[in-house]
Amino acid sequence: MAILQIKNLHVSVETDQGTKEILKGVDLTIRSGEIHAVMGPNGSGKSTLAYSIAGHPKYQVTQGEILLDGENVLEMSVDERARAGLFLAMQYPVEIPGVSVSNFLRTAKTAITGEAPALRTWIKEVRESMDNLKMDATFSERNVNEGFSGGEKKRHEILQMELLKPRFAVLDETDSGLDVDALKIVAEGVNRAHAANDLGVLLITHYTRILKYIKPDFVHVFVDGKVAEEGGAELADRLEAEGYDRYVKA
Amino acid sequence: MTDTSTNVQHGLTEHSHGAGVPLQIRSDRPRSKSVSNFPAIDQRQDLWRYLDASALKGLDADVLAEYSNEVQFEETTGVTFTWIASSDSRVGSIGLPEDRVAAAAYTNASKTLLVEIAKEAVLAEPLRINVVGSSSVASALHLIIVAKPFSQATIVLEHSGLGVLGENIEIDIQDEAKLNFVSVQNWESGSSHVAAHYSKLGRNSYLKHSVATFGGDLIRITPVSTFTGPGSEVEMNGVYFADAGQHIENRPFVDHAAPNCKSRVTYKGALQGNKAHTVWIGDVLIRVVAEGTDTYELNRNLLLTDGARADSVPNLEIETGEIKGAGHASASGRFDDEQLFYLQARGITVDEARRLVVLGFLVEILQRTGVEDVIERMTSVLEERLGRS
Numbered sequence: 001m002a003i004l005q006i007k008n009l010h011v012s013v014e015t016d017q018g019t020k021e022i023l024k025g026v027d028l029t030i031r032s033g034e035i036h037a038v039m040g041p042n043g044s045g046k047s048t049l050a051y052s053i054a055g056h057p058k059y060q061v062t063q064g065e066i067l068l069d070g071e072n073v074l075e076m077s078v079d080e081r082a083r084a085g086l087f088l089a090m091q092y093p094v095e096i097p098g099v100s101v102s103n104f105l106r107t108a109k110t111a112i113t114g115e116a117p118a119l120r121t122w123i124k125e126v127r128e129s130m131d132n133l134k135m136d137a138t139f140s141e142r143n144v145n146e147g148f149s150g151g152e153k154k155r156h157e158i159l160q161m162e163l164l165k166p167r168f169a170v171l172d173e174t175d176s177g178l179d180v181d182a183l184k185i186v187a188e189g190v191n192r193a194h195a196a197n198d199l200g201v202l203l204i205t206h207y208t209r210i211l212k213y214i215k216p217d218f219v220h221v222f223v224d225g226k227v228a229e230e231g232g233a234e235l236a237d238r239l240e241a242e243g244y245d246r247y248v249k250a
Numbered sequence: 251m252t253d254t255s256t257n258v259q260h261g262l263t264e265h266s267h268g269a270g271v272p273l274q275i276r277s278d279r280p281r282s283k284s285v286s287n288f289p290a291i292d293q294r295q296d297l298w299r300y301l302d303a304s305a306l307k308g309l310d311a312d313v314l315a316e317y318s319n320e321v322q323f324e325e326t327t328g329v330t331f332t333w334i335a336s337s338d339s340r341v342g343s344i345g346l347p348e349d350r351v352a353a354a355a356y357t358n359a360s361k362t363l364l365v366e367i368a369k370e371a372v373l374a375e376p377l378r379i380n381v382v383g384s385s386s387v388a389s390a391l392h393l394i395i396v397a398k399p400f401s402q403a404t405i406v407l408e409h410s411g412l413g414v415l416g417e418n419i420e421i422d423i424q425d426e427a428k429l430n431f432v433s434v435q436n437w438e439s440g441s442s443h444v445a446a447h448y449s450k451l452g453r454n455s456y457l458k459h460s461v462a463t464f465g466g467d468l469i470r471i472t473p474v475s476t477f478t479g480p481g482s483e484v485e486m487n488g489v490y491f492a493d494a495g496q497h498i499e500n501r502p503f504v505d506h507a508a509p510n511c512k513s514r515v516t517y518k519g520a521l522q523g524n525k526a527h528t529v530w531i532g533d534v535l536i537r538v539v540a541e542g543t544d545t546y547e548l549n550r551n552l553l554l555t556d557g558a559r560a561d562s563v564p565n566l567e568i569e570t571g572e573i574k575g576a577g578h579a580s581a582s583g584r585f586d587d588e589q590l591f592y593l594q595a596r597g598i599t600v601d602e603a604r605r606l607v608v609l610g611f612l613v614e615i616l617q618r619t620g621v622e623d624v625i626e627r628m629t630s631v632l633e634e635r636l637g638r639s
Contacts, residue, residue, distance in 0.1 A: 054595050057587070082597035090595075094588045098610025104596075107606060111597035143610070160596060 002069050002085065002167045004030045004200060010063035011045075011052045022048045024225035025064070028202075030168060035194065035201040037211060037236060040222030041244040046204045047091060049222075050172040053202075054088040055081050068168070083112055085167030089157040089174050095145045101156070102126070102140040105163060112164050129162045133189055151182040158189035168200040169193070175210035187213030208240040223247040276503060276533040276567060281346040285312055285357045288350035297349050300529040300561060301497055305468040307442045308388035309351045309416045314358035317391040317415065321363060322380040328371030329403075332364045336392060340364065344394065344420035345448020345474060352446040352472070355416030359392035365405070367427075369398040376404040376430075376621050383413020386440060394420045397427040399452075404430040406621055410465075412438045417445040421459075425452040425479060431459050432619045436631060437466035444470045451511075453479030460619045463490040463498050464631050470499040477508040477540070486515045488530075489615035489628075491635055492558070494523025502547070503533040506540035515547035518615050520608050522635075524557035532564045532578065541572040551582035552611055554604070605636050 011023035022045045030036050040046050052059045053066060055078040066073040068084055076084060096104070105126060110116045117125075130139060133155045145153055154174055161169050171190065175183055187210060193199050203214060211233070219235040220227045221244075228247050229235065282288065289295075291303045291310045303310065323331055334340070341362045347353035367373065381391065397403060401424075409415070423429050435443055443466050449457055463469045475484045490498045504513040519528050530549040551560035564578040585604065593603035612632060616625045 054591075056591055077600075078591060078594035079597050079599050082595055088595050090592070094586070094592045096589050096592065096607060096610070098612075098614050099606050100610075103606070103610075104593075107602065108593075108596035108598055111599065111602065164596065 005067040008064035030200045036218045037216035044222045045225040087166035087169040089171045091172040150177040170202045285354040307414045315389040351444045355390040358390040362392040366396045367401040370400040373403040383411040388414045396422045397429040402428045408434040421449040423455040428456040435463040441466040442468040447473040449475040451482040454481040460487040472501040474503045476505040477511040483512040488517035490519040492521045492526040499529040501531045506536045510542035512544040520552040521558035522554040526558040529561045535567045538569045544574040547578045
């Protein structure tokens, strides 16, 4: 059983208008096997939370802490966090020309586990995961995210999550821009990784749509850089019916 | 990578030209065999504006020594190697010097190595010519490669050791011949190498021309490909890596002087360290007769550290509107922080991420040579160089 704790997290970014505080004291605790949905209107700081956990240099933590099994995550570099078991499925994955998917996956797996995977079992594992996500075999020869459609990029993120087997995964609007078929495929991938690895999931989303396919244990409503309300899956149903107006107007 | 311009006159993003956009008259450059017909080199001259003449280490002098034992090759069936006197009428028949250093090398090479690939010969293995220098005495070398009709061959010309060399290479690709020519420059530090390659393509012929430059203080290569018969194709590739203090200059020129020919020029380089400097001037001329021309040239540079400088200038001169396509792209960019973040977020260390991206960027060009041992050895050279920073 692992535990990811976010305590009183304050995060700022530099803008043209000066320093701007985006997260204003976030508290969240996620245990292995739990699925947490973080929902909120645009600009509420959901993606900032995701990037801050992963350690993107643009986001400055000014107060608070992030602990993984008691270890101080904020002192770790981006790659150390990944090796400690944190994973961020990105909303806008970047293209890496000249680096093939197969080379990238093998390099990442080697970095995470500390040794190169046995070739034959690794190739089989990659192929199975790609089949599950309905990705064509030629995919592995393409360059990372280069010329991928929106749906292909998201499936590629989930593919990495399944293969790298993190302890906690943050999914940053993985559902956005997907049609229903692609959404189901991606959701199945998340559910598989959750079941297989007792994965703790922080599912960041604007819409309730994906929650039909991934059942959250907890729902947190994010407004203006803070958690405004918390509850179980029933809270998502209420958001579906009422929207965010109630929080924004308050 | 994020594309930002570094002295890019024109062509920061990929685009095509319509007809009739003259930029520079490349074809009007004077040609001569004699060094005395060219003025002393001066940085105010457009041809030499990017480099310090002292880096030439005497290659622009009236008198040079000459390479002969430094050139090693193995006799193979289907190929003849002959040292001929440079007074022979075949010397200079493919191309003549267009600058003072090339002329100095021409004037001072009393003999020329003639490499002839027999008519219809198909060579299974690459032909190797190794030029191994062992002194810093400014020297001259002249080669002629003749690919006779219907022949097919790969030639790997590799330069190593310590050398100060002015080199002229004439390449005659006769009708229906196919040649894959690779020139590797992996000199020791302290070396200077200025080379002019003149390729002439006959009817329905094919040339893949690659330069791979990694070692040497100053390397300047001017490869010219001229179409003289219809239906031919040239692919000119270049890959280079400049460390602190190195100057690597490539000036490819494609002269479309025949109809229905295709050219693709792709050069990629990476730079690291203070005063690492690369220059790429890519010229394409589409003459009036060259209807049906299809051409595209591209240069991309990856700046890995502060203090490095990449100059990149594509020029396209079009004299007929009846073409299939003409385009170019040039971009020099920094190593992208978002790429780094993405790779690091998958557990990959900064050093490994950098290695992965740079190798991915450059090795693709090496792979185009199709010569396995060159790809392997030059990839390890790149890995070693990346480890240095």
